[in-house]
Amino acid sequence: MDEFLQSLIRGLGTGSIYALLALGFVIIYKSTQVISFAQPAFMLAGAVLVSYLSPAVTFVGAVVVAAVVIAVLALGVERTVLRPMVGKPVFVVAIITIGVDVVVRVVTNAFIGLDVRQVGDPWGLNTVNFLGAEVQQRYLVMIATTAVVTAALFLFFRYSRIGLAMRAVAYDQEVALAQGVSVGSVFALSWALAGGLAALAGVFVATGAGVDQQLWIVALKALPAIIIGGLESLGGAVVGGLTVGVVESLFGTYQNDFAPWLGPNFGLVAPYALMLLVLLVRPYGLFGKKEVERL
Amino acid sequence: MxxxxxxxxxxxxxxxxxxxxxxxxxxxxxxxxxxxxxxxxxxxxxITDDLLQLLATGFVAAIGAIGLNIVTGYAGQVSLGHAFFLAIGAYTGAALSGSETGRVIGFGVTSLPIWLLASGLVAAFFGVLVAPVAVRLRGLYLAIVTLGLVFLGEHVFKEWTSLTGGPGIGRPAAVPELFGVRLDQSNSVFTAAQMLYLLMFVLLVIFGVLARNLVRSRVGRAFAAVRDRDLAASVIGVDLTRYKVLAFAVSSFYAGVAGALLFVVNGFFDPGSFNLLLSVQYIAMVLIGGAGTISGAIMGALFITLLPRITRELPTVLPFISGDATGVITVFQVEAVLYGVLIIVFLIVEPRGLFGIWVRVRNYWRTWPFSY
Structure with missing residues (x-):
């Protein structure tokens, strides 16, 4: 039972990282109908920035500064690279974001070098007794932070003026434009939000193990999360992210006992298998919008 | 006639x-x-043997890029899973033609036409298996599902060590033997590089002509209709399921063939090669070359294959770029950045890719000196 609780908490912890990333993907998707493959690069850049800043301005200060800087960086990318492509086929824009990802990642890698950088977080690999099981503190922090951030985002979209504007743009761009919503700034803001969330996620990934050049691969786990949850749904992104984290962690713990033929490390690709299963039943994800088409 | x-x-x-x-x-x-x-x-x-080898690899990549172009450029089904199909072709070819050792399986069928066809067909079979998912999904959902395929495939190939030799070790590539002549071993008339170059070139011409003929036929027009508006296509009587399955089958066949040949020049390969990066490379070839054109796919494939070679020459021209892994800006970084920058620049400035540039040049000179 302890083992189960431990892997559940670990799953929810990593799942909340995926949820943060998935929220970024979905926010960008809802406003621009594009999946931004640049998220992994922003995540990596955020973690690296914190590893440089935290000795100077403490860990929490560094996280705040990094989230803001990465948000501004993402905003700049949107303004310079993505804005000229408004109205072009979404696939083309998605591929451009892959290009952005490559460029940002290579530049960031130059700041990492070959060694592992520490982000200077206060938790490390310390554990705490939680309901009778030894769990790592950092997972509890991740779960708590993600809960707070998600709640703040939902309140933002529900009650703030600009949040309402963003929902309007997601619903219908032209009508929103006609109502006086500045669609351009909504695009920019959604990229900035996604960049900030990615930076936060990057820091969490780097707690414990540190930052190396392979860190970005973690961000790709958010892709099955958004597909499972449905591309249009913020709630779906959170549910999808947590599901992916838990599935990955439970497979990691138990799969050797009940299905060794799948090979070790199957847990790492289990989210993709789950994604295929979900799509066979619901082609638009659990909470996605079924597209209505007309000629 | x-x-x-x-x-x-x-x-x-x-x-x-x-x-x-x-x-x-x-x-x-x-x-x-x-x-x-x-x-x-x-x-x-x-030209020298090392350039020939590079060009031969480029020709093989071109076959794969034509395949991706059929499903993505013509039929409009975005696939990030090309690396998966390349891998299936590569392992089918290698297992069929390789010899059995204690470490990896092999069946010793070294005749090139047989294993090449088999690689293509096995890959096409998997393409048909995947296609029903594609029929249900649209746009970016499909892109991500095919991306998941790459990850699942990578896992299987890393674990199935009797087929692949395992990560970091790998296995020998397919054995190219045509009419009893080993094309990867120099003989009294030709060197290995010359023979492989000619082989790959002939195969590229064959598969290029086949693809060109396919896309200018009824099937090709159906693909284009599906790409431009699938609902409209189905209303005018194009069977969506049938043509999407067909597009995936043909594309995977080309990928299988290209995969089987891809490592023949090097002679050895490792299951880690078939990752997301490889898929993105093929997407880049198609987009930089020009989506929806066969000659564009060939140009793009050669361009991407030759790019590392070109950047490696940079340190002689620009001395601030360091030629080895030390220094502030290294060739490898320039190469990776250039790759991303080229994708961005091409898509923003010339969405039709190299083919579009060629069309512009051609039209300028066609009406020269009255080109407005």
Whole structure:
């Protein structure tokens, strides 16, 4: 039972990282109908920035500064690279974001070098007794932070003026434009939000193990999360992210006992298998919008 | 057979649909294509072996890129899973033609046409298996699902060590033997590089012509209709399921063939090669070359394959770039950045890719000196 609780908490912890990333993907998707493959690069850049800043301005200060800087960086990318492509086929824009990802990642890698950088977080690999099981503190922090951030985002979209504007743009761009919503700034803001969330996620990934050049691969786990949850749904992104984290962690713990033929490390690709299963039943994800088409 | 009527002095006047859709429908095209073929055939006797090997790899990549272009450029089904199909082809070819050792399986069928066809067919089979998912999904959902395929495939290939040799170790690539001659071993007449170059070139011409013929036929028009608006296509009687499955099958067949040949030049490969990066590379080839054109796919494939070679020459021109892994800016970083920058620049400035640039150049000179 302890083992189960431990892997559940670990799953929810990593799942909340995926949820943060998935929220970024979905926010960008809802406003621009594009999946931004640049998220992994922003995540990596955020973690690296914190590893440089935290000795100077403490860990929490560094996280705040990094989230803001990465948000501004993402905003700049949107303004310079993505804005000229408004109205072009979404696939083309998605591929451009892959290009952005490559460029940002290579530049960031130059700041990492070959060694592992520490982000200077206060938790490390310390554990705490939680309901009778030894769990790592950092997972509890991740779960708590993600809960707070998600709640703040939902309140933002529900009650703030600009949040309402963003929902309007997601619903219908032209009508929103006609109502006086500045669609351009909504695009920019959604990229900035996604960049900030990615930076936060990057820091969490780097707690414990540190930052190396392979860190970005973690961000790709958010892709099955958004597909499972449905591309249009913020709630779906959170549910999808947590599901992916838990599935990955439970497979990691138990799969050797009940299905060794799948090979070790199957847990790492289990989210993709789950994604295929979900799509066979619901082609638009659990909470996605079924597209209505007309000629 | 008597051809349709042509009028002397009016080379571009077509009197029938067949003439307009002909394989090489203008005289300049006929002349330039035959010229290119002759130059390519003379190449092995003019340049060094290492360049020949690079070009041979480029030709194989071009076969794969044509395959991706059929499903993505013509039929409009975005696939990030090309690396998966390349891998299936590579392992089918290697297992069929390789010899059994204690470490990896092999069946010793070294005849090239047999294993090449088999690789293509096995990959096409998997393409048909995946296609039903594609029929249900649209746009970016499909892109991400095919991306998931790459990850699942990578896992299987890393674990199935009796087939793949395991990560970091790998296994020998397929054995190219044609009519009893080992093409990867130099003999008294040709070097290995010359023979492989010629083999890959001939195969590229064969598969290129086949693809060109496919896309200018009824099937190709159906693909284009599905790409442009699938709902409209189905209303005018295009069977969506059938053509999507067909597009995936043909594309995977090409990928399988290319995968089987891809590592023949190097002779050895590792299951880690078939990752997301490889898929993105093929997408880049198609987009940089020009989506929806066969010649564009070939240009893009050669461009991407030759890019590392070109950047490696940079330190001699720009001394602030360091040639090895030390220094502030290294060649490897420049190469990776250039790759991303090129994708961005091409898509923003010239969405039709290298093919579009060629069309512009051609149209400028066609009306020269009255080009406005």
């Amino acid at each position: 008597k051809g349709p009527k042509t009028i002397k002095g009016r080379p571009e006047l077509y009197t029938s649909y067949g003439q307009d859709m002909a394989f090489l429908n203008t005289r300049p095209k006929r002349v330039s294509v035959s010229g290119l073929v002759v130059i390519a055939l003379l190449m092995p006797f003019m």
